[in-house]
Amino acid sequence: MIKRNILIAAAFFSFSLGMAQQYGGMWIPTELNEKEMKDLGMKISAKDIFSTTKPSIKDAVVQFNGGCTAEIISPKGLLLTNHHCGYGQIQYHSTVQNDLLSNGFWAKNMSGELPNPGVTVDFIVDIKEVTAQALNGTANLAEPELSKKISANIEAYKAAQKTEPYQSVMVRSMYYGNKYYAYVTETYKDVRLVGAPPQSIGKFGSDTDNWVWPRHTGDFSMFRIYAGKDNKPAEYSKDNIPYTPKHFLPVSIKDKNENDFTFVFGFPGRTTEYLPAIAVQKIMTDTDPARIAVRDVALKTLDEKMRTDDATRIKYASKYASVANYWKKWIGEVEGLKKSNAVQKKQKYEASLIAKNPEIKTTIDGLNKLYNDQAPFALTNAYYSEVVRNAETLTLANLYSGFVTAYEAGKTDEKSTTAFKNRLSAFYKDYSAELDAKVTAKLLALYANKVSSQYLPAGFEKYKNETQNLQMIEELSKNSVITGRSEVNGASLSSTEIDKAFSNPEKLVKAIKKDDIYQLFTAMKEAYIKNADAQFTSIQSQIDILQKKYMAQQMSTDKDRKFFPDANSTLRVTYGKVKGSTPKDAVSYDYQTHLAGVMEKYIPGDYEFDVPQKLIELYDKKDFGAYKDKTGDVPVGFTATNHTTGGNSGSPALDAQGNLIGLNFDRQWEGTMSDINYDPRFSRNIMVDTKYILFIVDKFADSKWLINEMKVVK
Ligand code: ARG
Ligand code: GLU
Numbered sequence: 001m002i003k004r005n006i007l008i009a010a011a012f013f014s015f016s017l018g019m020a021q022q023y024g025g026m027w028i029p030t031e032l033n034e035k036e037m038k039d040l041g042m043k044i045s046a047k048d049i050f051s052t053t054k055p056s057i058k059d060a061v062v063q064f065n066g067g068c069t070a071e072i073i074s075p076k077g078l079l080l081t082n083h084h085c086g087y088g089q090i091q092y093h094s095t096v097q098n099d100l101l102s103n104g105f106w107a108k109n110m111s112g113e114l115p116n117p118g119v120t121v122d123f124i125v126d127i128k129e130v131t132a133q134a135l136n137g138t139a140n141l142a143e144p145e146l147s148k149k150i151s152a153n154i155e156a157y158k159a160a161q162k163t164e165p166y167q168s169v170m171v172r173s174m175y176y177g178n179k180y181y182a183y184v185t186e187t188y189k190d191v192r193l194v195g196a197p198p199q200s201i202g203k204f205g206s207d208t209d210n211w212v213w214p215r216h217t218g219d220f221s222m223f224r225i226y227a228g229k230d231n232k233p234a235e236y237s238k239d240n241i242p243y244t245p246k247h248f249l250p251v252s253i254k255d256k257n258e259n260d261f262t263f264v265f266g267f268p269g270r271t272t273e274y275l276p277a278i279a280v281q282k283i284m285t286d287t288d289p290a291r292i293a294v295r296d297v298a299l300k301t302l303d304e305k306m307r308t309d310d311a312t313r314i315k316y317a318s319k320y321a322s323v324a325n326y327w328k329k330w331i332g333e334v335e336g337l338k339k340s341n342a343v344q345k346k347q348k349y350e351a352s353l354i355a356k357n358p359e360i361k362t363t364i365d366g367l368n369k370l371y372n373d374q375a376p377f378a379l380t381n382a383y384y385s386e387v388v389r390n391a392e393t394l395t396l397a398n399l400y401s402g403f404v405t406a407y408e409a410g411k412t413d414e415k416s417t418t419a420f421k422n423r424l425s426a427f428y429k430d431y432s433a434e435l436d437a438k439v440t441a442k443l444l445a446l447y448a449n450k451v452s453s454q455y456l457p458a459g460f461e462k463y464k465n466e467t468q469n470l471q472m473i474e475e476l477s478k479n480s481v482i483t484g485r486s487e488v489n490g491a492s493l494s495s496t497e498i499d500k501a502f503s504n505p506e507k508l509v510k511a512i513k514k515d516d517i518y519q520l521f522t523a524m525k526e527a528y529i530k531n532a533d534a535q536f537t538s539i540q541s542q543i544d545i546l547q548k549k550y551m552a553q554q555m556s557t558d559k560d561r562k563f564f565p566d567a568n569s570t571l572r573v574t575y576g577k578v579k580g581s582t583p584k585d586a587v588s589y590d591y592q593t594h595l596a597g598v599m600e601k602y603i604p605g606d607y608e609f610d611v612p613q614k615l616i617e618l619y620d621k622k623d624f625g626a627y628k629d630k631t632g633d634v635p636v637g638f639t640a641t642n643h644t645t646g647g648n649s650g651s652p653a654l655d656a657q658g659n660l661i662g663l664n665f666d667r668q669w670e671g672t673m674s675d676i677n678y679d680p681r682f683s684r685n686i687m688v689d690t691k692y693i694l695f696i697v698d699k700f701a702d703s704k705w706l707i708n709e710m711k712v713v714k
Helices: 002-016 019-023 034-039 083-092 131-135 145-160 277-308 310-339 342-356 359-390 392-408 414-429 433-450 466-477 495-502 505-514 516-557 595-601 613-621 690-700 704-709
Strands: 061-064 068-072 078-081 121-129 167-174 179-188 190-196 221-227 261-266 572-577 581-584 587-589 592-594 635-640 652-654 660-667 685-689
Touching: 061 078, 068 261, 078 190, 078 660, 083 190, 083 221, 131 145, 131 179, 145 167, 145 179, 179 221, 261 660, 277 310, 277 342, 277 359, 277 433, 310 342, 342 359, 342 516, 359 392, 359 433, 359 516, 392 414, 392 433, 392 505, 392 516, 414 495, 433 466, 466 516, 495 505, 505 516, 592 595, 595 613, 595 635, 613 690, 635 690, 660 690, 685 690, 690 704
Parallel strands: none
Antiparallel strands: 061 068, 061 121, 068 078, 078 221, 121 179, 167 179, 190 221, 261 572, 261 652, 581 587, 592 635, 635 685, 652 660, 660 685
16 A cells, blocks of 8 residues: 555656656747646647647737737727736836826726737747748758758748738748748737736735745736727727737636646747856856856946945846846846756756767767857857946947947948937937946956957056046046047937937037047947957857757657747746745745735835725725635736746746636745756745736626636636
């Protein structure tokens, strides 16, 4: 009996830690591991998830504005995505008098919904493998002819497809160019804002809690897709009608339990799971730490000012959040790679492949050599790109340098100049030359100290001291055209001043080229391009050729493994179980957070941890309606073992029946190395609980009319 139990336990263990859980996986929806999903608890079939002959779940999942994911949750085209995905639109409708970011927004009915020019959602109508067509006639070709022929094949394939006028066809390479897939997409262009909670719910915890579990963010917002009278895509018109979807997701408010089956359906952006050990090692020891170091300096300098000056905080809030987002992710990634012994694991894997197929040794040796050769250039590339991105004086100089080059080549016209001017005024709007001088002074010093002298312009050693740099920048800025303190352009560049400056482009280009700050930047850029970037890129193209070969060899040699292609912003399914985690010795996390935790984190008036009065009242009165769980409290967030990445924000998390149970918005810090090395011990995705979403819509926002549209599963 005991023995039998052990056997059952072992079988269960290997089920729940089967392939999908060992390796994670972001599967193309036409190639699902239906059996494995069913073994893990799924009750529906692969055809219910993706079908071109009947309505399926894929008809309710869209790419939101080219980046995030969103899903349809009512027969009237009601769309759910993250607050941080709809942030730009919420901000677009906000004014100082009517600050929707701070106060939230809830349309009272459909006529109160707000249009968002330019926002689109894309449906995937069909997916086909087209490897044979893409690689036709390429067997004996080498680069660069190979790439040319493939592009021509793809163009020919696309041209031969018969699609509706509102559809398009795109072809994407998978497995580093070993396979190709075609997607038919349909784009809707009238997407209106329906509702968003205040930031103190939708962005609760902000940067401090970002990537962190336990989490208490109500990171959601709602939109609606509108269509022409025929339900087909149409440009915005007030006469458009709410879109009737082929399928919409029922919303479950059932209690969750640990080990419940779940899957996530969305558009993950980019992963690199099949790199050789050497590449992972370089990321871990070289490029991630370099990027982190640059951002450390920038963030610290900005934070000091933002904490003491409200105007600066508002100007820099969004930039700060975006710089901090990947900074924090990389820190977690490096720790996770170390802790999961990613490099040793990959080395062992390589040895096991070589044992089966000795030819692979040549590939691995080649990759080792190339990555080692590339290392100094790759490190310089990491420093250069991060310094230019974060030292805004240099970012500006880089922008101007693009303009100068185009102007001198006779390639500027009215349209491109207007676009450039708009870009500049958007930049200057949220820019403080005074604060950035401090950041730039420090980052120039970092660049001079960290980057080896052969990649620097002659005489760059003089920038090793940040105090002297600051004096220098402040001095030069007094007369700089580009940092906006010039006598030519006045103290700050408003759009009128920009117009004035550009009214005589010839004079402007002359002034820019004479500008000392501009010259400092162009010297830096030229030295980098000539001595590092050229080598970096040419070695990278050799790496790409070998990586394609290594990918093919992994797939043909490792017969036991089920391969999935790295994320590339195409539609994927990942699955797993609702699960807590034990990221550190003696530390274990529950899979679910509750409203009580929001109240524990509450700091009155704080810009990250304030809580709206009404939410406090609902909590005090325990006015939870149907949305509390077995604990008597409202569940807020939960974690699972789904393998997700950036772009999965806003993706639906579904249960065994295909009902919506959560809204994906983040990952747990300790597991962010899953982009390179998924590890079921640490990798968890973080979702907002549907109970919390409906609780906020119903009880907090008094928007029952939206709940009434949905199919709520109790
Ligand atoms: N970490 C999440 C993602 O990668 C959320 C980012 C937005 N939130 C923030 N606090 N910056 O996109
Ligand atoms: N927040 C991410 C996004 O915007 C999702 C988190 C992740 O990287 O997994 O897509």
